[in-house]
Amino acid sequence: MEECNDNISFFKEGLRLDSRRPDELRPIKIEAGVLARADGSCYIEMGGNKVIAAVYGPREVHPRHLQEVTRAIVRYRYNMASFSVEERKRPGPDRRSHEISKVSREALEPVILTSYFPRSVIDVFVEVLQADAGTRTAGINAASVALADAGIPMKSMISACAAGKVGDTLVLDPMKEEDNFGQADMPVAMTPNGDITLLQMDGRFTKDEFSQALEMAMKGCREIYELQRKCLIGKYAQLETEPFLEVQVCD
Amino acid sequence: MDRKVVIPGDLLSEDIKKSGEGTYVKNEKVYSLLYGLANYRDKINVIPLAGKYVPAPGDNVIGVVKDITFSNWIVDINSPYDGLLHISEFPKRIESDEMSNYLRIGSSIMTRVKDVDSTMKVELTLSDRKLGLIKTGRIIEISHTRVPRLIGKGGSMISMLKKELNCNIFVGQNGRSWINGSSEDMDLALKTVLLIEKEAHTNGLTDRIVEYLKKEKGAKS
Structure with missing residues (x-):
């Protein structure tokens, strides 16, 4: 991470460049069940991030040698579209997306009851359509809603959110400018009762700052959990009042 | 009947004896495992709104x-x-x-x-x-989570359908149903089954389906 550049000011009259308070999340929009073919799906916007998650399964494992006799395996693919960032991203998996896929899978696996579906696979695909710092947390939030939408048994939902440090101040949910020129960035994923399933850190925090940032990120996660919950419950309420919208599929 | 939409991890009860299908017990409390409808009876069951069919003996x-x-x-x-x-x-x-x-x-x-x-x-x-x-008739596929509603409490829905529609109906637990009858009867049967799938989560479904069938038949004659 780059050292703090003194020429850049991150705050104006106590507010951030996008006029947020330091402990405020970016606006979030979540929608479940957006894809007709997937067993479960979710589209999320977190500030400038636009991410879509699709869940398939449990289904038969291909290739066969990956299958496990006593439980389902979980596969998570994080992928950034070539047009998701300002400078065209070379398409395809790279070091970064491999790592994010792995940590995100490990963030979700502890709550999924894989033992219910031996010899099968649960596939999670996360596509980043537009990136604005914090795509892995957006991806995990979307994947968690998509898994619930697919009817997969889980002990709880997972919510994720990052905290960072810019200009020696702790901030919640850093945006691109703060991420690029800030001093630290720490994504956190957790269950609503506070069990942390993902904790990464880039940059430097003092011990006190770390606990404060963690507290801040956990508060953000709880807010996101409420939105995830509202989205899922709202989907059903909509079904009850409005006539069902037929999904047209071209074959 | 008391029903509520729940999501995974929702606290359902503090009485572990109430733990039914689609729930789990942790620290002497009952939580939901699924995104679905929680049914509060002697036991709390969570009926999923989606998911894959997992075979069980006798199905x-x-x-x-x-x-x-x-x-x-x-x-x-x-x-x-x-x-x-x-x-x-x-x-x-x-x-x-x-x-x-x-x-x-x-x-x-x-x-x-x-x-x-x-x-x-x-x-x-x-x-x-x-x-x-299966040699004749038609097969219709719905989500297996809707099958209990298609059968109804104690088979009330399905026996009503068989009588009203003049069709032979075999309901598979995996969501596939076989319907056999005259071609007009089957058309109406297919429409009815799809309607049941669509409205499976609502109350008083059997009565509304009876109404629906009456109207459809009235329109024809």
């Missing part, structure tokens, strides 16, 4: 033969796990080389799950009069 299912091996038909039962129908489960004694004379690839069959082991090897059987190859 009637409708399958499609997708492969034939030396002594088994491999049957797609609309589930992550394929069904195996052994040659000895066929009602008649047949030889291995004549298996495809009776059930070919693509044949639809009404069958029953005989046994499922811990590795999810699913054994099927045809040894019942009402099971066997």
Whole structure:
């Protein structure tokens, strides 16, 4: 991470460049069940991030040698579209997306009851359509809603959110400018009762700052959990009042 | 009946004896495992709104033969796990080389799950009069989570449908149903089943379906 550049000011009259308070999340929009073919799906916007998650399964494992006799395996693919960032991203998996896929899978696996579906696979695909710092947390939030939408048994939902440090101040949910020129960035994923399933850190925090940032990120996660919950419950309420919208599929 | 939409991890009760299907117990409390409708009766059950069919012994299912091996038909039962129908489960004694004379690839069959082991090897059987190859009629596929509503409490919905629609209906637990009757009756039956799937989560469904059928029939005559 780059050292703090003194020429850049991150705050104006106590507010951030996008006029947020330091402990405020970016606006979030979540929608479940957006894809007709997937067993479960979710589209999320977190500030400038636009991410879509699709869940398939449990289904038969291909290739066969990956299958496990006593439980389902979980596969998570994080992928950034070539047009998701300002400078065209070379398409395809790279070091970064491999790592994010792995940590995100490990963030979700502890709550999924894989033992219910031996010899099968649960596939999670996360596509980043537009990136604005914090795509892995957006991806995990979307994947968690998509898994619930697919009817997969889980002990709880997972919510994720990052905290960072810019200009020696702790901030919640850093945006691109703060991420690029800030001093630290720490994504956190957790269950609503506070069990942390993902904790990464880039940059430097003092011990006190770390606990404060963690507290801040956990508060953000709880807010996101409420939105995830509202989205899922709202989907059903909509079904009850409005006539069902037929999904047209071209074959 | 008290029903509520819940999501995974929702606290349902502090009484562990109330833990039913789709729930789990942690620290003496009952939580939801699924995104679905929680039913509060003697026990709390969470009925999922989506999900794949997992075979259980005794389930009637409708399958499609997708492969034939030396002594088994491999049957797609609309589930992550394929069904195996052994040659000895066929009602008649047949030889291995004549298996495809009776059930070919693509044949639809009404069958029953005989046994499922811990590795999810699913054994099927045809040894019942009402099971066997489907020769006429139509098959409709709905989500298996809606099947309990299609059957109704104590079979109320399905027996009403059979009577009102003049059709023979076989409901598979895997979400596939076989309907046989005159072609107009089947058209109406298909529409009705789809309507039930669409409104499966609402209350007083059987009464509304009776109304619907009355209206549809009135429009015709």
